[in-house]
Amino acid sequence: MIRVGVNGYGTIGKRVADAVAAQPDMEVAGVAKTQPNFEAHTAVERGYPMYAAIPERAPLFSDAGIEIAGVVDELVADADVMVDATPSGIGAENRSLYASYDTPAIFQGGEDATVAETSFNARSNYDDAYGADTVRVVSCNTTGLSRVVAPLEEEYGVEKVRATLVRRGGDPSQNSRGPINDILPNPIEIPSHHGPDVKTIFPDLEIDTMGLKVPATLMHVHALNVTLESDVTAAHVRQLLDKQTRIYVIPEGMGLDGAGKLKDFALDAGRPRGDLWENCLWGESIATEGRDLYLFQAIHQESDVVPENVDAVRAVAEAADAETSIERTNETLGIGLSGDPSGFGDAQVEAEAADD
Amino acid sequence: MIRVGVNGYGTIGKRVADAVAAQPDMEVAGVAKTQPNFEAHTAVERGYPMYAAIPERAPLFSDAGIEIAGVVDELVADADVMVDATPSGIGAENRSLYASYDTPAIFQGGEDATVAETSFNARSNYDDAYGADTVRVVSCNTTGLSRVVAPLEEEYGVEKVRATLVRRGGDPSQNSRGPINDILPNPIEIPSHHGPDVKTIFPDLEIDTMGLKVPATLMHVHALNVTLESDVTAAHVRQLLDKQTRIYVIPEGMGLDGAGKLKDFALDAGRPRGDLWENCLWGESIATEGRDLYLFQAIHQESDVVPENVDAVRAVAEAADAETSIERTNETLGIGLSGDPSGFGDAQVEAEAADD
Numbered sequence: 001m002i003r004v005g006v007n008g009y010g011t012i013g014k015r016v017a018d019a020v021a022a023q024p025d026m027e028v029a030g031v032a033k034t035q036p037n038f039e040a041h042t043a044v045e046r047g048y049p050m051y052a053a054i055p056e057r058a059p060l061f062s063d064a065g066i067e068i069a070g071v072v073d074e075l076v077a078d079a080d081v082m083v084d085a086t087p088s089g090i091g092a093e094n095r096s097l098y099a100s101y102d103t104p105a106i107f108q109g110g111e112d113a114t115v116a117e118t119s120f121n122a123r124s125n126y127d128d129a130y131g132a133d134t135v136r137v138v139s140c141n142t143t144g145l146s147r148v149v150a151p152l153e154e155e156y157g158v159e160k161v162r163a164t165l166v167r168r169g170g171d172p173s174q175n176s177r178g179p180i181n182d183i184l185p186n187p188i189e190i191p192s193h194h195g196p197d198v199k200t201i202f203p204d205l206e207i208d209t210m211g212l213k214v215p216a217t218l219m220h221v222h223a224l225n226v227t228l229e230s231d232v233t234a235a236h237v238r239q240l241l242d243k244q245t246r247i248y249v250i251p252e253g254m255g256l257d258g259a260g261k262l263k264d265f266a267l268d269a270g271r272p273r274g275d276l277w278e279n280c281l282w283g284e285s286i287a288t289e290g291r292d293l294y295l296f297q298a299i300h301q302e303s304d305v306v307p308e309n310v311d312a313v314r315a316v317a318e319a320a321d322a323e324t325s326i327e328r329t330n331e332t333l334g335i336g337l338s339g340d341p342s343g344f345g346d347a348q349v350e351a352e353a354a355d356d
Numbered sequence: 357m358i359r360v361g362v363n364g365y366g367t368i369g370k371r372v373a374d375a376v377a378a379q380p381d382m383e384v385a386g387v388a389k390t391q392p393n394f395e396a397h398t399a400v401e402r403g404y405p406m407y408a409a410i411p412e413r414a415p416l417f418s419d420a421g422i423e424i425a426g427v428v429d430e431l432v433a434d435a436d437v438m439v440d441a442t443p444s445g446i447g448a449e450n451r452s453l454y455a456s457y458d459t460p461a462i463f464q465g466g467e468d469a470t471v472a473e474t475s476f477n478a479r480s481n482y483d484d485a486y487g488a489d490t491v492r493v494v495s496c497n498t499t500g501l502s503r504v505v506a507p508l509e510e511e512y513g514v515e516k517v518r519a520t521l522v523r524r525g526g527d528p529s530q531n532s533r534g535p536i537n538d539i540l541p542n543p544i545e546i547p548s549h550h551g552p553d554v555k556t557i558f559p560d561l562e563i564d565t566m567g568l569k570v571p572a573t574l575m576h577v578h579a580l581n582v583t584l585e586s587d588v589t590a591a592h593v594r595q596l597l598d599k600q601t602r603i604y605v606i607p608e609g610m611g612l613d614g615a616g617k618l619k620d621f622a623l624d625a626g627r628p629r630g631d632l633w634e635n636c637l638w639g640e641s642i643a644t645e646g647r648d649l650y651l652f653q654a655i656h657q658e659s660d661v662v663p664e665n666v667d668a669v670r671a672v673a674e675a676a677d678a679e680t681s682i683e684r685t686n687e688t689l690g691i692g693l694s695g696d697p698s699g700f701g702d703a704q705v706e707a708e709a710a711d712d
Contacts, residue, residue: 160648162581164520166520166568181572181573183570183572183574183576183615184577185614185638185641188641190651191650210652212579214522215537215570219539220539221539221540223579225518225566225581257544258538258539260538282541282544285544287545289564292564294546
């Protein structure tokens with residue numbers, strides 16, 4: 001069993017902890033938090049040992065009725081692998097802590113690429129992280145782009161990617177963020193940082209990205225153009241993408257016209273928190289015009305990196321090869337039956353039945 | 357004086373009527389409405405003769421205290437040119453009415469291109485409409501794209517345009533439209549109809565467009581990629597766009613980060629209804645990567661076609677050549693000092709001072 005510590009138990013950390021707990025070859029050594037908020041109480045309910053991320057604040061936890069197992073240093077010393085899910089920039093500050101205990105660490109995409117030996121997307125470059133001491137799981141958008149680029153690059157070759165990222169303004173719980181009634185180029189400068197970030201996974205890729213922010217909270221949407229190295233039909237591309245386990249190719253006729261209905265579908269299916277770990281890619285949007293491929297996909301910013309973190313744990317622990325890890329993660333979470341026209345709803349029901 | 361009748365006095369019609377009234381060589385022969393709502397009362401206040409668009413409903417106007425000058429047929433008979441600003445699809449139904457009185461008619465972009473002899477954008481193809489009996493002013497988005505494509509095509513040649521149109525869900529007054537918290541590919545199929553519509557102005561242009569709808573009401577935003585036929589610098593493109601009178605190149609340092617502030621700027625400047633007749637194009641977004649040009653622009657869906665309608669009137673009436681008409685329209689409305697870093701705020705103030 002790989003003992004995984006999770007430092008930071010917010011949007012990503014709590015999901016990673018639950019996903020780790022669902023793995024047959026992993027256990028949650030503990031989670032570290034800075035404050036005893038509602039999420040801390042849920043962590044305790046779930047039986048995750050709680051550690052104070054800031055030692056001086058340890059008394060706040062006992063004041064709130066939460067018994068802590070210790071401070072974060074003890075968690076780092078105890079864990080085989082640490083997943084750092086702290087806010088952007090804090091991960092880099094924590095780096096020396098993990099190093100001082102020789103505990104391999106996985107960082108999130110909010111950190112600069114320099115925080116780790118390699119950036120990581122399971123589908124694209126799992127082997128680069130194998131046995132590494134530090135790995136950075138790329139951001140939700142970069143993960144979503146990488147999952148599409150990898151098969152296209154392998155199958156057809158990619159001359160250039162041009163992506164417009166229409167990003168949600170904030171997560172549902174980030175109630176102080178905007179915009180409320182505006183469509184903001186963000187950043188106004190082009191290209192946005194997303195293109196260079198994808199290049200941490202595909203160093204030789206030509207990619208230009210444009211980012212915007214809009215008044216929505218549920219998912220990002222990518223308007224993607226890929227100029228391929230060969231002429232292909234939309235049907236051929238669709239077959240290829242259908243085979244990718246972390247891409248859900250939305251079938252026609254399902255009435256899944258946006259993130260609201262996708263979330264409803266996931267919640268109806270009993271998925272934890274209504275999470276959408278896969279790229280949700282509209283099958284009928286796939287179009288080709290000569291060597292130009294176009295498509296729309298929605299990316300659930302709160303959860304698409306979760307299976308990637310699980311795979312990154314196995315990679316740094318040298319516990320499985322890429323194929324084995326991805327398959328195990330998918331199976332335990334209930335990911336990846338996009339070729340099935342009934343979609344991920346049934347996938348989850350089957351996964352739950354298998355758990356009984 | 358060209359006597360202009362306006363059939364349909366909603367979002368576009370009321371603005372066109374006001375713009376016509378501001379022209380030294382035009383007058384408003386009258387406006388036709390289907391119902392005596394708030395806009396009808398304002399039209400009466402402004403002194404526009406009111407006609408009942410549906411004869412059977414004429415009594416509703418007198419019930420509402422509005423004296424009508426007659427029914428729409430009489431307006432068509434009296435006017436030199438009709439501007440049809442009725443809802444999409446109704447224009448085509450009105451076509452035979454205008455023809456029966458031999459009154460040249462200008463339709464809006466919501467109609468199919470087949471409604472008229474030519475589609476129209478003043479900057480791009482004014483001469484095609486000269487003396488025509490029927491002209492279709494293309495939609496707000498197509499107008500916005502055409503204004504950018506025309507100078508790029510002339511100066512550099514255009515190999516291909518790829519545009520992602522992040523569209524507002526509805527106008528501020530369309531309170532039953534959505535989405536509320538979603539980012540909808542719309543249409544999901546690619547390409548959207550916008551590309552083919554631009555080709556009604558530039559028949560030989562290669563263009564693919566992708567459309568989305570988001571929870572915003574103020575303006576559309578275009579994320580535009582143009583592959584040019586030659587290598588150019590961003591600075592050179594910016595100089596070129598700065599010279600276009602109906603493109604406001606937003607200067608850095610103005611804090612104009614989105615539609616909300618652009619509207620505030622226009623309202624502060626005293627523009628009628630806070631209208632933004634120009635493409636609002638972020639100067640700092642202009643970027644080139646080899647022959648690939650990228651930029652962001654915001655398009656005010658309620659007003660950017662208004663000066664185009666005014667020019668179309670002069671074209672069908674054979675009242676002025678393109679340069680003269682555009683200059684006259686710009687001067688009377690206060691459009692087009694984008695090369696001036698103080699922006700259109702000062703432009704409007706000067707225009708108003710000149711009116712005194």
